Amino acid sequence: MHELVERLLDGDRRAAARIITLIENNAREKEQLLRELFPHTGRAFVLGITGSPGAGKSSLADSLTSYFRKQGLTIGVIAVDPTSPFSGGAILGDRIRMQEHALDKGVFIRSMGTRGSLGGLARATKEAIKVLDAYGRDMILVETVGVGQSELDIMATADTTMVVLNPGTGDSIQTIKAGIMEIADVFVVNKCDRDGADKMAAEVNAMLDLGHGQNPNWRPPVVKTSTLDGRGIPELVEAVNRHREFAVSSGEFAKRRAQQLKAEVTETVEHYLKELLWQKAEAGGEMDKLLEDAAQRLLDPYTIARRILSVFDTVD
Amino acid sequence: MEERKIRVLVAKPGLDGHDRGAKVIARAFRDAGMEVIYTGLHQTPEQIVEAAIQEDVDVVGMSVLSGAHMTIFPRVKELLDENGADNIILMGGGTIPDDDITELTEKGYAKALFTPGTSTDDIVAWIRGAVQ
Numbered sequence: 001m002h003e004l005v006e007r008l009l010d011g012d013r014r015a016a017a018r019i020i021t022l023i024e025n026n027a028r029e030k031e032q033l034l035r036e037l038f039p040h041t042g043r044a045f046v047l048g049i050t051g052s053p054g055a056g057k058s059s060l061a062d063s064l065t066s067y068f069r070k071q072g073l074t075i076g077v078i079a080v081d082p083t084s085p086f087s088g089g090a091i092l093g094d095r096i097r098m099q100e101h102a103l104d105k106g107v108f109i110r111s112m113g114t115r116g117s118l119g120g121l122a123r124a125t126k127e128a129i130k131v132l133d134a135y136g137r138d139m140i141l142v143e144t145v146g147v148g149q150s151e152l153d154i155m156a157t158a159d160t161t162m163v164v165l166n167p168g169t170g171d172s173i174q175t176i177k178a179g180i181m182e183i184a185d186v187f188v189v190n191k192c193d194r195d196g197a198d199k200m201a202a203e204v205n206a207m208l209d210l211g212h213g214q215n216p217n218w219r220p221p222v223v224k225t226s227t228l229d230g231r232g233i234p235e236l237v238e239a240v241n242r243h244r245e246f247a248v249s250s251g252e253f254a255k256r257r258a259q260q261l262k263a264e265v266t267e268t269v270e271h272y273l274k275e276l277l278w279q280k281a282e283a284g285g286e287m288d289k290l291l292e293d294a295a296q297r298l299l300d301p302y303t304i305a306r307r308i309l310s311v312f313d314t315v316d
Numbered sequence: 317m318e319e320r321k322i323r324v325l326v327a328k329p330g331l332d333g334h335d336r337g338a339k340v341i342a343r344a345f346r347d348a349g350m351e352v353i354y355t356g357l358h359q360t361p362e363q364i365v366e367a368a369i370q371e372d373v374d375v376v377g378m379s380v381l382s383g384a385h386m387t388i389f390p391r392v393k394e395l396l397d398e399n400g401a402d403n404i405i406l407m408g409g410g411t412i413p414d415d416d417i418t419e420l421t422e423k424g425y426a427k428a429l430f431t432p433g434t435s436t437d438d439i440v441a442w443i444r445g446a447v448q
Contacts, residue, residue, distance in 0.1 A: 014400060017372035027318050088321070089346035095367060096356035102363040108370055113351050115321075 002029060005036045008135055013108060016135045020110055023131070024124040034127060040134035042257075044076070046142060047240060048158030050120060050183070053146040055164040056190040058097035059227040060236075061141045065101055067237050068139055074106045076132030076140040080122050083113035090114075094143060108132060120144035120151030126264065129157065155183040156263050159253060160243045162186040162236075165204065167196035181207065184220045185243045188236060192224035218246055280311040322350040322447050323373040327364045328357045329392070332382035337409065337432075341377065344436035350443070361388060365395040368404055374447045378408035385412050389425040405446050409434065 004022075007015035019037075023030050047064075049057045058079060065075050079094030090113030101107040110132075112122045121144060122128075132140050142158060144151045154161050163184035189201045201222045212219055221239045225232030247253035281287060290307065293299040326342045328335050335357055342352045353371045355364070368376050376396075380388055385408070393406055409430035412420075417429045427446060430439055 014369055014372075017370050021323075021372040025318050025320050083351075084346060087347045088349040089351065091342055091346050091352045091354055092371075093354045093356075095353060095371075099356065099359070099363065102366050109367075110370060111351075111353050113321075115319075 001036055002032055005033060005134075008037075008131070009040065011136065013105075013135075016108065016131055017110070019131050020124070020128045023127045024112065024115070024122070034130065037130055037134040041130045042133065044129070044133040044137050044140050045160075045244065046129055046140050046158045048142050048144065048154040048161035049164060050144040050151045050154050050161060050180075051146060051164030051188075051190075052166075052169070055146065055166050055169075056227055057143045057146060057164055058094045060162075060164060060188065060190060060225065061094075061143050062098045062100065063225075063227045063230060063233050064141060064237065065098065065107055067233055069101075069104065069106055073138040074136065075101075075108070076129075076135070076137035077107065077109040077143070078112060078125055078128050078132070078140065079109065079143040080112045080114060080120070080125060080145050082145050083115045085116070088115075108135070108137065114145055117153075119153035120146075121153040121157060125153075126157055126260075151180070152183060156260055159247065159256065160185045160240050162188050162240070164188045164190050165200060166191045167194045167200045169200075181212070185218065185247075186236070186239045187220050187222040189222060189224045191226060191228075192232060193226040193228055197224050215250070215252055217250060218243065218252070277309070277311065281308045284311060322375070322443065323353065323371060324350050324375040324377055324443065325353045325355065325364065325368045325371060325373045327355050327359050327367070327376060327378050329359050329361060329364060329378055329380060329388045330382050330384050331358065332380075333357055334381050335379070337381070338379040341379065341409070341436065341439065344440060345443075348440040348444075350440075361391040361395055364392055365399060365401065368396070369399060369401050373404060375405045375407060375443055378406075378410075380408060380410040380412065383411070385410065385420065385429075386416055389420050390423075393425045405443075407443075407446075409439070 004015045004019050008019060019033055022033060049061055051057055061077055068075055081090055081092045081094060083090040092111035092113060094111055095109055098109055110128060112125060114122045117123045129140050144154050161183050163180055167189065187204050189197050201224055204222050208219055223232055223236045223239050225236055290299060290304045294301060294304060324345050326338050328338050342354050345352045353373060355367055364376065396402055396404055405427050407428045408426055412429055412431060420426045420429060428442055
């Protein structure tokens with residue numbers, strides 16, 4: 001067994017941190033690490049938090065962490081922020097809202113840049129969840145980037161997903177736009193100390209009256225919270241717990257986990273396939289020539305694509 | 317293939333509330349392709365070290381404008397060592413007199429310290445060299 005995995009299973013937080021880095025960096029030992037961690041995963045409950053930038057996702061993660069800690073649960077937090085597509089750099093600022101827990105050994109917080117991933121999470125987020133799961137965390141909070149209208153990764157990752165909205169942010173058409181409504185298991189109207197929270201909650205409820213979500217037997221509750229004074233946090237935890245109980249008893253939980261595994265295998269196959277393809281195609285070295293021909297309009301991109309794919313014709 | 321990325325924790329220890337410099341630096345590191353974990357104001361040495369460990373950073377950069385550098389740098393270095401995180405490079409910047417810079421770097425409490433007016437390119441280049 002890899003020395004780092006042994007140390008992680010012994011509860012060494014530096015090993016946990018280092019394994020996440022190696023996975024993020026796509027290091028040589030990544031696969032071995034994940035293989036050895038996998039038997040120790042599947043126990044943690046994964047709670048997704050998504051919503052627009054500034055909606056209060058980090059502050060909610062902070063408040064929820066305090067609440068769950070009081071119940072004696074150990075917590076992992078994975079907070080994703082955008083990587084600049086220009087420089088490849090990122091400013092990861094979610095810890096600012098979670099300082100209270102910096103010294104609590106029962107809380108492990110990790111910030112991640114998206115590193116080119118577009119669905120609201122980093123490619124390595126699912127894998128980092130497994131690391132913290134094997135590390136023994138009871139509950140893992142995953143905070144998405146916060147683009148707001150295309151964050152579907154979280155649905156394929158979390159056991160319960162909460163969508164965070166704010167008062168006074170757009171009319172009801174915003175709330176029925178495809179995507180964001182369907183992924184919510186729980187709606188949160190955060191910053192309810194501001195005007196318009198009741199109206200926002202009523203609009204979401206009105207939308208839900210017209211139909212909702214993935215499972216007809218679960219109508220997502222709408223909870224008003226304020227992280228300024230902690231209003232609504234116990235109700236939010238109660239809503240999350242209710243969804244969890246529903247998911248387990250209705251078979252939704254098992255179904256989602258099965259779908260997640262399937263998606264993971266598919267993605268991994270596709271990822272390796274892509275790597276393999278480009279390795280082979282670039283080894284062939286004719287890409288530049290083909291592109292030149294395309295610039296001269298001698299060849300079209302579709303013919304070029306077929307030709308690149310033909311490296312697989314000779315595979316066996 | 318492996319894609320290494322330099323991770324830097326930018327921290328503002330202690331009581332001074334002037335984080336403009338830290339933000340400028342954080343931005344420069346980002347533009348240089350690094351991942352910057354920004355922790356905000358009023359950090360204790362313990363908080364900084366714990367964050368550095370959980371985030372598995374290569375470098376901790378502290379901005380100190382309060383005059384407390386002679387206590388903060390040794391304390392953070394001590395905590396890093398105690399926690400087995402002596403691989404993390406400790407550096408910083410701020411209004412630090414030359415004599416203190418000499419003392420802190422000679423005693424190993426900081427790998428490098430930069431004063432106001434330093435170009436961000438120089439700091440970026442220094443980090444790239446130090447992380448190798």
